[in-house]
Amino acid sequence: MAIVNISKLSVIGLNENKADILKAIMDLGVIEINNQESKLTDEDWSGLIEKDGDEESVYSMDIKLSEVSAALEALNKYYKGKKPLIKTRKPVKKEEFETFEKEAEGVYETVKNVNSIYKHISYLKSEENRLNTAVISLKPWLKYDVPLEMNGTKYTDIFIGSLPIAVEYESVVAAVNEASDKACLYKVSEDEKDRYISVISIKEHSEGVKDALRKKGFSPIVFEDVIGKAAENTAKFQEQIEEIKKQISSEEEKLYSLSEYTEKIEYYYDLIAIKRDGAAVLSNIVKTKTSFYFDGWCPKEKEGEVKALLDEKGCYYEFKAPEKGEQTPVLLRESALAEPFEAITELYSTPNSNELDPTPFLAPFYFLFFGLMLSDAGYGIILTVGCFILLKKFRLEGMFKKLVKMFMYCGISTFFWGVMFGGYFGDFIPVAAKSVLGIDITINPLWFNPTEEPMTLLVFSLILGGIHLFVGMGLKAYMLIRNGQVVDAVCDIFLWYILLIGLVLFGVGGSFSPALTEIGKYMSIVGAVGILVTGGRDKKGIGKITGGLGSLYGITSYLSDVLSYSRLLALGLATGVVAQVINTLGSLAGGGVKGAIVMIVAFIIGHTFNMAINVLGSFVHSSRLQYVEFFGKFFEGGGTIFNPFRRKTKYVDIIKEEK
Amino acid sequence: MDSMITLFNFSGQFYALLGAATAALAGIGSAIGIGIAGQAAAGVVSEDPNKFGQVLVLQALPGTQGIYGLLIAFIILLKVGLLGGDGMVDITVSQGAYIFAASLPIGLVGIFSAIAQGKAAAAGIMLVGKKPSELAKGMIFAAMVETYAVLALLISFLMINSIQF
Numbered sequence: 017m018a019i020v021n022i023s024k025l026s027v028i029g030l031n032e033n034k035a036d037i038l039k040a041i042m043d044l045g046v047i048e049i050n051n052q053e054s055k056l057t058d059e060d061w062s063g064l065i066e067k068d069g070d071e072e073s074v075y076s077m078d079i080k081l082s083e084v085s086a087a088l089e090a091l092n093k094y095y096k097g098k099k100p101l102i103k104t105r106k107p108v109k110k111e112e113f114e115t116f117e118k119e120a121e122g123v124y125e126t127v128k129n130v131n132s133i134y135k136h137i138s139y140l141k142s143e144e145n146r147l148n149t150a151v152i153s154l155k156p157w158l159k160y161d162v163p164l165e166m167n168g169t170k171y172t173d174i175f176i177g178s179l180p181i182a183v184e185y186e187s188v189v190a191a192v193n194e195a196s197d198k199a200c201l202y203k204v205s206e207d208e209k210d211r212y213i214s215v216i217s218i219k220e221h222s223e224g225v226k227d228a229l230r231k232k233g234f235s236p237i238v239f240e241d242v243i244g245k246a247a248e249n250t251a252k253f254q255e256q257i258e259e260i261k262k263q264i265s266s267e268e269e270k271l272y273s274l275s276e277y278t279e280k281i282e283y284y285y286d287l288i289a290i291k292r293d294g295a296a297v298l299s300n301i302v303k304t305k306t307s308f309y310f311d312g313w314c315p316k317e318k319e320g321e322v323k324a325l326l327d328e329k330g331c332y333y334e335f336k337a338p339e340k341g342e343q344t345p346v347l348l349r350e351s352a353l354a355e356p357f358e359a360i361t362e363l364y365s366t367p368n369s370n371e372l373d374p375t376p377f378l379a380p381f382y383f384l385f386f387g388l389m390l391s392d393a394g395y396g397i398i399l400t401v402g403c404f405i406l407l408k409k410f411r412l413e414g415m416f417k418k419l420v421k422m423f424m425y426c427g428i429s430t431f432f433w434g435v436m437f438g439g440y441f442g443d444f445i446p447v448a449a450k451s452v453l454g455i456d457i458t459i460n461p462l463w464f465n466p467t468e469e470p471m472t473l474l475v476f477s478l479i480l481g482g483i484h485l486f487v488g489m490g491l492k493a494y495m496l497i498r499n500g501q502v503v504d505a506v507c508d509i510f511l512w513y514i515l516l517i518g519l520v521l522f523g524v525g526g527s528f529s530p531a532l533t534e535i536g537k538y539m540s541i542v543g544a545v546g547i548l549v550t551g552g553r554d555k556k557g558i559g560k561i562t563g564g565l566g567s568l569y570g571i572t573s574y575l576s577d578v579l580s581y582s583r584l585l586a587l588g589l590a591t592g593v594v595a596q597v598i599n600t601l602g603s604l605a606g607g608g609v610k611g612a613i614v615m616i617v618a619f620i621i622g623h624t625f626n627m628a629i630n631v632l633g634s635f636v637h638s639s640r641l642q643y644v645e646f647f648g649k650f651f652e653g654g655g656t657i658f659n660p661f662r663r664k665t666k667y668v669d670i671i672k673e674e675k
Numbered sequence: 676m677d678s679m680i681t682l683f684n685f686s687g688q689f690y691a692l693l694g695a696a697t698a699a700l701a702g703i704g705s706a707i708g709i710g711i712a713g714q715a716a717a718g719v720v721s722e723d724p725n726k727f728g729q730v731l732v733l734q735a736l737p738g739t740q741g742i743y744g745l746l747i748a749f750i751i752l753l754k755v756g757l758l759g760g761d762g763m764v765d766i767t768v769s770q771g772a773y774i775f776a777a778s779l780p781i782g783l784v785g786i787f788s789a790i791a792q793g794k795a796a797a798a799g800i801m802l803v804g805k806k807p808s809e810l811a812k813g814m815i816f817a818a819m820v821e822t823y824a825v826l827a828l829l830i831s832f833l834m835i836n837s838i839q840f
Contacts, residue, residue, distance in 0.1 A: 363811035467750075470836055474829070579826070586825045589832060590739070593746045600758060632732060633739060636818045643815055 018373045020347040021316040022658065024338055028309050029331040034301075037329045038661075042294060043672075044325060045662030048345055049312040052302045061302070068308060069299040077292040080124075084285045087127040090134040091278050094271040104411045105669040108283075113670050116283050123284040126277050133274075137267045144260045147253045150242075154253075156205045156212040157246035164239045164246060173222040177229075177236040178210040185211065188232045195228035196221035212237075282667035290663050297661055313345050313658065344369040347658035354379040356422035359415055364643050365653030372491055374651050378642050381484050382422075385641055387429025388477070389587035389634035391466075392595060394441035395627045396431030400424050413669070423631075436463040437588070441623055442595025451603035452612045466588055473585045481581025482520075484641070485574070488649030489513070495650065507550040515543025516574060544568060577645045583637050591630045598622030688755060688763055690771030694778035695751040698831065701744025701785025701824075708737030708793025715797035719804035729810050730800045736817045737796055740781075740789035743828040747781045750835055766840060777834035784827035792820040 025047060029037050041047055055061040157164065160176070168174050179188060185203065192201055192215070199217035206212065213234075217225045226234075242249050301310045314322055319335055326333045338344045346366050350358055350373075357379035367373050390396065403424035406412070412420060434440065438461025449457040466473040489509050496505040518539025525532025552563020602618030605611045647653075663670055716730040749758075751774055756764040766774075799813025 470832060474833075580822060582829050583822070583825045586743075586828050586832075590742055590746055590828075593749055594742060597745065597749050629735065629738065629742065632735060636736070636814050637821075639811065640815055640818045644819070 018349070018376070019367060019369065020349050020658075022313050022338065022344045022347065022369070023316050023319060024311065024336040024344075025314045025322065025333065026309070026311040026336075027326060027331050027333045028307055029326075029329065030307055031303060031305075033329055033331075034308050037326075037331065038294060038297065040325055040329065042290070042297075042661055042663060044318075044321060045660050046318040047312050047314045047322065048658055048660045049297055049300045049310050051300050052310065055302055065302040065304055065309065067299065068301040068303040070295045071299070073295045074292060074299075077288055077295065080288050081285065081292065083131060084127050084281060084288065087130040087134070088278065088281055088285065090130055091271065091275045091281070094268060095275045095278065096272055097275075100410075102406075102410045102412070102416075105413060105665065105667060106279075106282075107411065107671050108668045110670055110672055113283070113287075113668065116280075117287060120284055120287055123277070123280050126274065127281055127284065130271065130274055130277075130281075133267050133270055137264055137271075140260050140264045140267070144257055144264070147257050147260070151250055151253050151257075154239075154242075154246045154250050156207065156210075158205070158250065160204045160212075160214060160246055162214070163244050164242050164249070165244075168219070171219055172216050173219055174214065174216050175222075175226070175236055176204070176212070176214045177234050178212050179229075180233045181206060181209060181211055183211075183232050188213075188229070188234075191228040191232055192225055195224040199225045286663075286665040286668050289665060293661075293664060312661075315347055315658070338369075341370065343655070345658040346655040348373055348375065350375050353425075356418045356425060357382055359418035359422055360639060360642060362415065362418075362657075363639070364647065364651075366655040366657045367651070367653055368655035371495060371652055372650075374491070374647065377487060377491060378646060381480075381487075381646070382638050382642060383425060383429045384480065385584060385638040386426040386634050387431075387433040388480075388584045389637060390426075390430040390591055390630055391433040391437050391588045392439040392441065392591055392627075393431050393434030394439075394444070394623070395591070395630070396427045396429070396434050398427070398627065399430060399631065400427030403427065411669075423635075426634075433588075435461075437461050437466050437592070439592050439595065441619070442592055442599050444595070444599050444619065447599040447603050448615055452607050452615060454607060466585065467592060470585060470589070473588065474582060477581045477584035478578055480584065481578050481641075481645070482516075484581070484646055485577055485649060486513070486516075488646045492650035507546070507553065511543050511546040511550065512574075513543075514539050515547060515571070518543055577648075580645055581641065583641075587630070587633055587637055590633070591626065594626045594630075595623065598626060685768070685771075687766035687768045687771030690768065691751060691755045691766060691774040692757075694771075694775040695748040697775065697782040698744045698747035698751065698778040698785075700782045701789065702741035704786035704789030705738050705741030705744075708740070708789040708791075708796070709734060711790070711793035712737060712796040712800060715800040719800055722804060726803060726807060729803050729807060732810070733796045733799045733803065733813055733817065736814065736821070737789045737792040739821060740785040740792070740824045743781055743824055744785050747778060747828065747831045747835065750832065751778065754835060754838075754840075764840060770838065770840060773838045774835060777831050777838065779831075780827040780834075781824070781831040785824055788820055788824040788827075792817050792824075795820050 041049075052067070055065065056067055156178075157176070162174070164176075166174060179185075189201065192199055196217055198221055199215065201213050201215045204212045204214055215225060215229065226236075301308050303309070314335070323333075323335075346369050348358055348361070348367075354376045358375050360378060360382060361367070361373070361375045387396070390399075403420045406420050407417070407424065438459055440459065443459075445459055446457045449455050464472055489512065493505040493509040496502070496509070518536045518541075521532050521536025522540055523536070525536050547568050548564040550564070551567025552560040555563045598618055599622075601622065602615040603611070605614035712734040716734045719730050720727050752758045754774070755766060756762060796813075796817040799817050802813045803810050
């Protein structure tokens with residue numbers, strides 16, 4: 017229900033058992049091993065120990081891992097079967113995984129095979145590209161009946177090239193004739209941009225001809241590595257392309273057939289990842305000639321299991337409670353109902369080890385606020401059922417699972433408020449009944465209709481907000497008292513309670529009994545004077561007075577905090593009214609079959625949109641009320657999450673058999 | 676007041692409709708805001724196409740102002756009877772002018788807050804580009820801006836709701 021107690025653990029063991037012990041610790045997965053860097057420079061230690069570590073095998077396994085993931089990526093591209101909508105880890109029994117370890121080397125061969133095939137395919141594809149480019153560049157010369165490498169005869173030079181189509185051809189001919197009477201040019205072909213020409217000129221005049229052509233925008237073209245006529249070469253290249261295509265498809269065929277090994281390769285990836293982590297953890301261990309040492313953290317409730325393990329392996333060990341104020345890693349444990357809401361806390365920050373876990377306190381408010389903002393029975397049912405199906409169909413884990421579960425709960429709250437306010441896909445039922453069937457149905461809200469009585473809901477929202485803020489302040493007071501700062505709790509929290517309650521009584525108490533106004537007046541005065549006097553108690557001299565004034569001025573922030581809860585009304589209205597707009601649009605086509613069809617189309621498109629945008633809005637704004645208004649009152653955060661040395665796998669989830 | 680407004684010789688209904696139109700103008704801000712966020716989103720997706728879903732969520736955030744504007748416009752149309760079967764009700768020029776005045780908060784605040792929110796959302800998208808795990812924080816930054824659109828929506832709504840015919 018809160019932050020789990022964590023103990024500090026130090027262990028000394030014999031080097032000869034080290035691998036065995038570490039493997040057992042990894043299996044157990046409840047110890048976080050600390051970095052020992054500081055010990056190496058500590059005078060008391062540095063003479064005795066040296067750093068352990070096996071960077072070479074970490075490095076080689078990292079390379080292996082990148083090979084494996086490259087192979088998985090390649091296979092993924094050629095995977096023929098249906099891919100699941102959400103990729104989840106596959107549960108595998110420990111024994112099964114251990115059997116797999118024996119055939120692992122064979123899988124590595126497959127990985128190498130896949131990678132080499134994939135590399136070959138990439139090579140073939142770049143070859144194909146190259147040939148295609150060559151074919152395109154030869155295209156203008158298909159009708160040119162001279163071998164392309166031929167650049168002259170004994171007495172003549174031959175050159176080919178392109179001229180911009182914008183240059184008039186006759187003027188080019190004239191220019192060439194002017195430069196030499198022993199040169200002529202042929203137009204081979206033209207496209208929308210260029211004209212392709214071949215020029216033959218007697219050797220002595222060729223420089224002059226080239227100059228004349230250059231002035232007209234001529235750019236020479238030289239084909240390297242092409243022997244023979246363009247048409248012959250094109251045919252040859254095309255043949256090669258066909259051949260390469262065949263090769264590619266046969267290689268791809270191989271990958272298709274190899275994709276059945278995907279699962280095995282995924283197992284292999286995790287196997288190597290586990291081994292890598294096992295080797296990497298050594299750099300957090302120090303050793304002497306015969307023994308090793310490490311320290312770390314372990315949840316107090318797991319001490320028994322750890323003791324049993326370490327006793328069995330013959331280690332010396334010591335458990336210590338962390339010192340007061342010492343920051344330890346944080347492990348959260350919630351009741352089943354509050355657990356999904358841990359996602360909201362985690363998205364903000366992990367609490368630090370000296371404070372309260374806010375999750376159980378924010379959970380009921382989050383549930384309530386989300387429902388109030390979405391407040392439509394129809395949307396609530398869809399949200400809950402949708403999330404329920406997701407949870408049943410997929411084996412979700414971690415943050416994603418928490419969020420889905422949280423939305424499932426919030427859907428229930430949405431349904432509840434929808435019934436209270438009379439929203440069932442907005443006013444769909446009465447509108448549809450009237451326009452399509454021509455009958456009048458009214459659905460009365462169980463409580464009231466917020467569009468008609470917005471002030472009631474506004475006041476209700478602000479009251480909820482006040483309660484939310486008071487709970488936050490109460491948690492702050494609890495933490496202050498727990499740390500022995502009773503005076504601070506009284507001055508910073510309880511005086512505010514008196515002032516704020518007093519002000520509310522003074523303002524609205526009169527409508528119940530005039531005596532309440534009177535009480536409120538005195539409470540306000542006591543609170544305000546108290547804050548004025550104590551607000552600057554940590555400061556000196558004039559600061560004592562300004563500090564008090566400054567604290568009292570903080571009342572504006574309470575005002576803005578409470579007003580912030582008016583969004584509960586605003587977002588609730590947004591859902592309801594937009595739903596109403598959609599239904600009105602749907603009813604415009606009137607009755608009959610046509611009207612019903614229009615209604616259904618408007619219903620599906622409109623409500624999908626409205627629900628999506630409002631679920632997002634409700635999620636964001638409920639979170640904001642927690643993060644800014646609620647957490648602002650007491651929560652610091654900034655803790656590090658407990659991250660034990662365990663098997664961190666990506667594709668499989670290794671399940672231990674329950675004893 | 677009546678005498679001044681009748682100078683223009685417009686009917687009360689005209690002012691009411693002008694109010695509905697003004698409220699719907701909040702959509703301008705949403706369009707600009709979503710546009711700004713969309714540019715940033717496309718940039719991030721060009722680096723990592725897998726982030727599409729995450730940045731889309733952020734891009735959608737400045738869209739709510741347009742919806743709030745639509746909401747107020749719709750309520751005005753309902754109130755003056757334009758959407759009911761019975762036709763427009765008779766309203767005096769000053770009643771119409773009241774409705775116009777009530778539409779101003781969401782119309783104006785909607786435009787400017789959505790543009791500002793679009794910029795905050797774009798920055799949030801950049802944040803997700805670098806640190807995908809911080810999506811929630813990026814969303815909260817954008818939602819901080821939206822508070823003022825929510826307040827304007829409330830004021831517009833409460834004003835329209837309390838105008839009596």
